[in-house]
Amino acid sequence: MSKPLAIPAYQRRGQWIARAWLTAGFVFLYLPIVALVVYSFNNSPLPTVWGGFTLQWFAKLAEDTEILGGLWLSLKIAFCTASAAVVLGMLAAWGLAKFKRFGGRTLMVGMINAPLVMPEVIIGLSLLLMLVSIQRALGYPERGMLTIWLGHLLVGMAYATVVIQARLQDLNPQLEEAAQDLGARPLQVFFLITLPMIAQSLASAWLLTFTLSLDDVVLAAFLSGPGSSTLPLVIFSRARLGLDPSINAVATVVIAVVSLAVVGGSYALARAERRRAQEIAQATRA
Amino acid sequence: MSSIAKPKLTWAGRSVIGVPYLWLLLFFMLPFLIVLKISISEMETVAFKDLITWVDGVLQVRVKLSNYLFITQDDLYFKTYLASLKYAGITTALCLMVGYPFAYFMARAAKAVQPALLMMVMLPFWTSFLLRVYAWKGLLTEGGWVATVLDALRIDQLLIATNLIPGPGQYMNTPFSLVLGMVYTYLPFMILPLYANLSKMDMRLLEAASDLGATPWVTFWKVTVPLSRAGIVAGSMLVFIPCVGEFVIPELLGGPQTLMIGRVLWDEFFANNDWPMASSVAVVMILLILVPLALFNKAQADQEAHR
Numbered sequence: 283m284s285k286p287l288a289i290p291a292y293q294r295r296g297q298w299i300a301r302a303w304l305t306a307g308f309v310f311l312y313l314p315i316v317a318l319v320v321y322s323f324n325n326s327p328l329p330t331v332w333g334g335f336t337l338q339w340f341a342k343l344a345e346d347t348e349i350l351g352g353l354w355l356s357l358k359i360a361f362c363t364a365s366a367a368v369v370l371g372m373l374a375a376w377g378l379a380k381f382k383r384f385g386g387r388t389l390m391v392g393m394i395n396a397p398l399v400m401p402e403v404i405i406g407l408s409l410l411l412m413l414v415s416i417q418r419a420l421g422y423p424e425r426g427m428l429t430i431w432l433g434h435l436l437v438g439m440a441y442a443t444v445v446i447q448a449r450l451q452d453l454n455p456q457l458e459e460a461a462q463d464l465g466a467r468p469l470q471v472f473f474l475i476t477l478p479m480i481a482q483s484l485a486s487a488w489l490l491t492f493t494l495s496l497d498d499v500v501l502a503a504f505l506s507g508p509g510s511s512t513l514p515l516v517i518f519s520r521a522r523l524g525l526d527p528s529i530n531a532v533a534t535v536v537i538a539v540v541s542l543a544v545v546g547g548s549y550a551l552a553r554a555e556r557r558r559a560q561e562i563a564q565a566t567r568a
Numbered sequence: 569m570s571s572i573a574k575p576k577l578t579w580a581g582r583s584v585i586g587v588p589y590l591w592l593l594l595f596f597m598l599p600f601l602i603v604l605k606i607s608i609s610e611m612e613t614v615a616f617k618d619l620i621t622w623v624d625g626v627l628q629v630r631v632k633l634s635n636y637l638f639i640t641q642d643d644l645y646f647k648t649y650l651a652s653l654k655y656a657g658i659t660t661a662l663c664l665m666v667g668y669p670f671a672y673f674m675a676r677a678a679k680a681v682q683p684a685l686l687m688m689v690m691l692p693f694w695t696s697f698l699l700r701v702y703a704w705k706g707l708l709t710e711g712g713w714v715a716t717v718l719d720a721l722r723i724d725q726l727l728i729a730t731n732l733i734p735g736p737g738q739y740m741n742t743p744f745s746l747v748l749g750m751v752y753t754y755l756p757f758m759i760l761p762l763y764a765n766l767s768k769m770d771m772r773l774l775e776a777a778s779d780l781g782a783t784p785w786v787t788f789w790k791v792t793v794p795l796s797r798a799g800i801v802a803g804s805m806l807v808f809i810p811c812v813g814e815f816v817i818p819e820l821l822g823g824p825q826t827l828m829i830g831r832v833l834w835d836e837f838f839a840n841n842d843w844p845m846a847s848s849v850a851v852v853m854i855l856l857i858l859v860p861l862a863l864f865n866k867a868q869a870d871q872e873a874h875r
Binding site for chain 2: 301317
């Protein structure tokens with residue numbers, strides 16, 4: 283880069299194409315998000331015509347009990363899903379990383395990969411039919427929060443496993459072995475050595491499954507019962523009918539929260555990383 | 569590992585794996601078997617008849633295959649399956665055409681900006697997929713931003729000529745809006761595995777190729793692309809398989825021309841309340857994605873082995 287003359291012509295052309303391609307791609311990815319936010323401030327009865335700035339849709343949102351109720355339910359389910367998915371995913375990832383060979387490993391890997399791509403209508407339908415059979419036999423569980431949670435946990439666990447597994451594979455096994463040689467029991471090794479090293483991947487798995495759960499329409503539609511409409515179900519039923527400014531207002535709130543969380547999260551992670559680097563430097567000096 | 573710790577660990581390990589394993593068997597495997605069973609069950613007014621019953625000491629097995637016969641013979645189902653495969657295939661091809669260069673340029677960008685680029689690809693994931701699909705409704709209706717630009721660039725004439733939209737300015741609820749929405753939604757799923765693969769590529773191999781006299785173009789097709797095969801397969805399957813059964817996007821952006829199988833399953837279940845039929849539709853859909861699913865599994869295993 284310091285000697286632009288040394289770069290051959292085809293490479294300079296290549297750089298130009300690369301920049302244009304990446305820019306166009308990002309415009310494509312972000313255009314709908316920008317449009318959602320802009321039109322949430324639109325003071326016009328026609329959804330695509332700009333009629334000046336307003337905050338009325340946000341004010342209406344605060345009184346919209348359907349949306350607020352859906353949001354509360356969704357947050358509860360997402361919290362429970364993410365917490366349980368990280369625990370199950372950690373167990374599965376740890377088991378798969380530790381034991382390269384055991385009876386039924388292929389089946390287990392397949393069962394973890396399949397929910398990542400399996401069309402949601404199939405997962406929703408099959409899980410619902412099973413839960414209905416159970417309910418007919420036992421009188422429990424009713425369709426509602428619990429059943430939605432089960433569905434989200436199934437998909438969330440698969441994602442959590444993949445995220446945590448990627449981190450576990452990069453881990454240096456000698457650290458665990460060293461702790462073991464120094465007399466640590468397996469549980470001690472796990473909690474004192476392994477867990478702190480994979481903590482960051484646990485956090486990202488938690489956040490990923492949280493958003494997945496918060497976002498899901500199809501599984502919730504199959505698994506929800508009367509009176510348990512999650513936020514995406516409310517949005518979906520309105521979006522089906524046409525353009526609705528209340529959806530734009532929800533979108534702007536979601537995007538604002540996510541941006542804050544991402545900025546705050548990356549800042550906290552960077553700080554933790556710096557502190558760890560300092561500690562390691564101190565430890566090696568000592 | 570010391571020899572004393574080993575049996576202990578195996579016992580602990582078994583129980584650690586056992587929990588998620590059992591969970592998956594119970595909530596992932598078993599439901600499929602139940603769907604399979606219901607798809608061949610006869611429906612009484614409220615419950616399904618048992619497949620196997622004892623009548624006067626004689627074992628009776630009652631299997632109803634009429635749902636499957638109906639699916640294979642009825643034109644609507646056949647066409648819908650075909651349409652689902654077609655739109656999923658087109659979406660996958662377009663995602664690959666847009667996403668491969670994108671991932672390639674990302675992996676070749678300066679090392680310092682790569683984390684930021686990666687973050688920017690992942691960021692839309694955090695905002696609701698439903699809201700982003702809904703946004704296209706606004707962008708494509710008359711007077712929407714994208715519709716205006718397409719009109720100004722005369723692209724609508726091209727789309728009419730290729731029969732993707734019925735008339736000038738009518739972008740919504742057409743094959744065009746459906747494919748656009750699916751490409752938009754699934755593009756990051758193509759980019760991420762490709763980027764993961766391309767950024768780990770051994771650059772010395774490319775240097776070797778150019779030292780041996782290959783032009784950049786030849787190097788790209790003979791070295792880079794073959795080396796990134798696992799990423800291409802993983803990304804394509806990550807797009808293709810969910811697209812086959814996609815429901816939300818066809819419902820919000822598709823139209824009468826674009827009936828897809830996820831929608832049919834949904835209607836059989838929610839509108840017609842025909843659970844055995846919905847189950848049969850699901851079983852056929854699973855059969856359709858079985859081969860792609862195996863490919864995906866293999867690509868995942870390959871990528872894991874290459875780490």
